[in-house]
Amino acid sequence: AEEVESRVNKKYGRKIVKHIILNVASQPYSARHSDMPVFAPNLGEVVMELVYGEDRAGIDSNDIAILWRNITGEVSGAENVKFTASLFTAGAPIDVQLGSDNFDQLKQAARRLEDELRNYDGVKDISDNIQGGKQEIKLRLNKKGKALGLEITDLGLQVRGAFYGTEAVRIQREKDDVRVMVRYPLKERRSLANLSNMKIVTAAGARIPLNQVANLTIQPGYSIIKRADRRRVVNVQADVEEQVVAADKVLQDIQENFLPELRADYPGLTYSIEGQEKERRDSMGSMLIGFFVALFLIFVLLAIPFNSYVQPVIIMAAIPFGMIGAVLGHLLLGYDLSLLSFFGIVALAGVLVNDSLVLLDAIRNKMKLHPNDVIKAIVEACKSRFRPVVLTSITTFGGLLPIIFEKSLQARFLIPMALSLGFGVLFATGITLVLIPSLYTLTLHNGHA
Structure with a gap:
């Protein structure tokens, strides 16, 4: 070091x-x-x-x-x-x-x-969680022990009682609870021979040495069993x-x-x-579910006031282009897409709907003034809402610039999310000004508006 x-x-x-x-x-x-x-x-x-x-x-x-x-x-x-x-x-x-x-x-x-x-270049610090522990004595019932009706739990309980102790009585001394344990003397508890020769009581009451009913093996244990x-x-x-x-x-x-x-x-x-792959997979799975639920709620909230199933789709059509802008922003500044990048894309969906909603609402209002001239109504609507839409997007992007170019360690976690939101809004704005009027014109010609 x-x-x-x-x-x-x-x-x-x-x-x-x-x-x-x-x-x-x-x-x-x-x-x-x-x-x-x-x-x-x-x-x-x-x-x-x-x-x-x-x-x-x-x-x-x-x-x-x-x-x-x-x-x-x-x-x-x-x-x-x-x-x-x-x-x-x-x-x-x-x-x-x-x-x-x-x-x-x-x-x-x-x-x-x-x-x-180890055959892969760049893969380091390879390890597992198999950790050896102290030496252990393992007991396994042999044929004679099984024939006498013994179970491995019988061996465990009797050996534990002999070496750890069995509670004989409890004595209450004021606030203290004193337990009296009965077990082998210390000298006998330190001898493997005494363990091998200790008497095991069968269901019939017979007392048989442990080494006759079980096999004893000494081997390393494991400090962690997962x-x-x-x-x-x-x-x-x-x-x-x-x-x-x-x-x-x-x-x-x-x-x-x-x-x-x-x-x-x-x-x-x-x-x-x-590890990281599982966390990423779980997070992406739950986020995708939330994303589609959010899209459905946006669609419902737009369909009710517009009294149409087609117009909410027109408004939401800018969302995929915002995603493209988010990816381009990461490529431009040299960042990898991360989980926080997708969080920004989810937030981006709600922001992009605002510009499309403002523009489509203006087109609908102009159509009432010029019901027989669709092109004129759309052009006037785009002229009247061009400045609000563009200024809203530019100010949103400008507000995110300090986070995007912040160099402190604390801000690095937020930069991918700010990139998705800022560049997604900026890229989708230009698309929105062309896409929304075009889609609305097509729906009018097909009789769905």
């Missing part, structure tokens, strides 16, 4: 790194977007705090994270090393959740998926260098070429895409 600080400050000729914070046995920053343990003796975290975004214009924190990763290289003995440049995230860029009833197959499938992801729909699941996650490869391209490729083959090799294996 100190080497990265030195290189970054030297490269840009000023202090970019404010502080370096080391956390031992905890990961408070990583815990904000992770389901992993926060406190454990084998955990550690190094946090590099940069100056504010407006004080380091043109310096991307992701570039510093990539430099840090390259300088650090492989960390000997570490199970999992991650580099991230975001304190708040919707999940890992690549997150594939595998599920199976056979945990051994699940681990093998996870390892194969990790090996496959389930979904009652099945054991493992999440394989990875980060990407956006300058090299896009996460959605990697996910699309493995879904088409690798995951079906993996599922065929391990019967019963299931997979799902989680």
Whole structure:
């Protein structure tokens, strides 16, 4: 971290790194977007705090994270090393959740998926949530135990009572509730031989040594056991260098070429895409539903006063052109379409209706004055409403310019939405002045107005 600080400050000729914070046995920053343990003796975290975004214009924190990763290289003995440049995230860029009833197959499938992801350039910090824990003694009933009518729950309860204790009585002492537990003496609880030879009571009352009715195996346990729909699941996650490869391209490729083959090799294996892709998919799904509901309500609210099904469609015809303008605005300023961009497009639909509504209402009023001269009525209406429509759009766009060109970190979240709204209104205004009169003329000729 100190080497990265030195290189970054030297490269840009000023202090970019404010502080370096080391956390031992905890990961408070990583815990904000992770389901992993926060406190454990084998955990550690190094946090590099940069100056504010407006004080380091043109310096991307992701570039510093990539430099840090390259300088650090492989960390000997570490199970999992991650580099991230975001304190708040919707999940890992690549997150594939595998599920199976056979945990051994699940681990093998996870390892194969990790090996496959390593073949992609720009995919880094590949990991899973299979974390080994302490050594455990596992009990399994043998044939004799089953023949005696024992269940695995009988073994568990009796072993727990012997080593943890069974409540014999409770004694109330003023406000305190004292529980008296009966269990083996400390010396006997520390001996594996005593566990193997402890007497298990059967349903018939017989007392039989544990090692005769069950098989005891010592093996590592797991500090995290994750389930979904009652099945054991493992999440394989990875980060990407956006300058090299896009996460959605990697996910699309493995879904088409690798995951079906993996599922065929391990019967019963299931997979799902989680992380940022799932959040994006869920958000887009709910937003699209809301968008179409909004369009329907706009149509209903316009159809009632106009007493027509066709004229609301004419008014709403400018909405697709506003979407084109929003996309062009992103391309012009070099921004990618994001979820907030689509939020802006949803808001854009309501704004565009205003200009179309004003223009169509003026045309209807002029038609009452010139019922036999359609062209004259439309031209006069466009002349009378040209200035209000154009000024409304220009002032809307001008009001959004400070947000669009704001350089502070806080404004970056709003810039895509402002781009959609501003450029969508600006582009659709010119289309509206031509489209609405043209569509209205066509409906008159076809007898639908």
